[in-house]
Amino acid sequence: MDKAAISAAPRPAVRPQGYWPRLGRRLLQYRTMYVLALPGILYFLLFKLAPLWGLLLAFQNFNPYLGFFGSEWVGLAHFEALFTDRNFYMMLRNTFAINLFGLVFMFPLPIILALMLNEVRHEAFKRINQSIVYLPHFLSWVVVASMTFFLLSTDVGIVNKLVGEAGFPRISFLSEPDYFWGMITAQTMWKEAGWGTIIFLAAMAGVDPQRYEAAVVDGANRWRQIWHITLPAIRPTIIILLILRLGQMADVGFEQMLLMMNPLVMQVAEVFDTYAYTQGILRGQISTGVTVGMFKGVVGFVLVVGSNYIVKKMGQEGIY
Template identity: 45%
Template sequence: MALPADPLAGVAPSKAEAAVCKPHKRRSWGRDKYLYLMLVPVALYFAIFKYAPLFGEVMAFKNYRLSEGIWGSPWVGLDQFRKLFTSLDFPEILRNTLLLNVYGLAFAFPVPIVLALMLNELRSERYKRILQNLLYIPHFMSWIVLGSIVIALLSPSTGVVNAVLKLLGIEPVYFMASTIWWPVVFIGSSIWREAGFGTILYLAAMASVNPQLYEAAAIDGAGKWRQIWHVTLPGIRGTVAILLVLHMGRMMDVGFEQVYALQNSAVGSVSEVISTYVYDRGIVGLQYSYTTALGLFQSVVSLLLVVAVNRLIRAMGERGLW
């Protein structure tokens, strides 16, 4: 027996029905207009303070004169770069910049991870919150204030550290005037200010780890150390990889404020970095084209480092930045 034909077969749907059935490929601008409006200040900030200054990079290829402006100054090609690379100061400031960043990568970068692991294991939420607040506070203080505190603590005559050394029978040490101790103070103050705040991302990554993995590890007989090694650390590996890529992008840059607050003439051979050199030669010495060439070199090397490390991270199986 033949089945009855579908009476709706071959009938095209109306435009209204097609609009309802068809999935939306784009979000309605009208519905999200306030969200896009909130992006306007951010877009303006990046356009004005990040992208517009890029046109000033042409100063690196000119002999900039204040009276003639950027576009009126004569072109000199790569003369500023030749002057930079043949300068006697360039090897020293490049070495100091790289060494301080390598020290930071070796000693300061792992500290937030360790702190986050310790905080994650605390069971008392109240105690955990108090510790987190105490660790975050230094991040919100300026380097001028923190630098003054560090100098006061390490003073050879009135500092607390040297007072303790005297009680132990050790001669006072002028930490801030020693080319050996100054990098140690620099890295130590960096850890003091940024390590606590850096735990935020790692704690957020640990909170996203599936609790059932810990239960399965405990059933298999894994203790706390085993759970941290086989569950927690693999769970935050992607976050560590991304932050490592970002850190490598700053390998050619040392924060000006910190160095300027702790620097003195006695340790200039280990404390003079690219940022302070640009300030001294570019702003104080009015050598704008010369320091622009240095800044352009710094940016290009940082970009290459980010691309290289990101490719390495992706080759190791992580997502990377892109």
């Protein structure tokens, strides 16, 4: 049979594969992985995506008795009320100041601590130290606030007792506005610095050991190895976590602030989280609380997108 006859012979029709059959085969092929991911998927569907409809309450005068469909629509009235509130700029200042303190002092601390732990060669000693620095993360803010009170209060605080025994006047750490932001930052550093080392230690574990061996052959000491090998290797991780941290600049730990604030430090302690709690829960203005949460979300989104754009322009890898 010549080539012309072969080319002219009818060929079986190839049926195009549809999307759904391919998806079904893929789900069946990787069914174990999807089953393992199912709890996480359900969590995000139920607790992250499903509640998004509640953002519409920011555009209503929501009344629980009338319900979602019976409440009055007011447009941007709640946003206007928030931006014209006499305490808005005070809350904005306090929120960004506390987060700026955390960004400057707290963010580098897990990196430094991870570098120190990574240099420990005795595995048993390293694991004991890791466990010790992880433990504060599992303490509730109620316990941390109680410990702070028993350490720094004027009457029963251990620190002030030592200061008084030394002949100096006692310091009002808990009621002096000048100390509040630093105290909040110190609490966060003590509680979360150890837990933050987990990601950086995992990134350091992925560095090729042959690079360190080659550096030793070239005469590099431990400082040179850290500077030229370890830090460049974890740079993408640092950048991604920094971008995500910038996205939380409008968010301050509500429980921590609620436990530590008092009338004497209200001017430096009132933040958007406590304002939303006061207005939305205590005063029953649910729409105002939702408005504050939506404002925080928009600010975080803008900061993430903007910082990611700047990072990409600098030639680094962003989060997308």
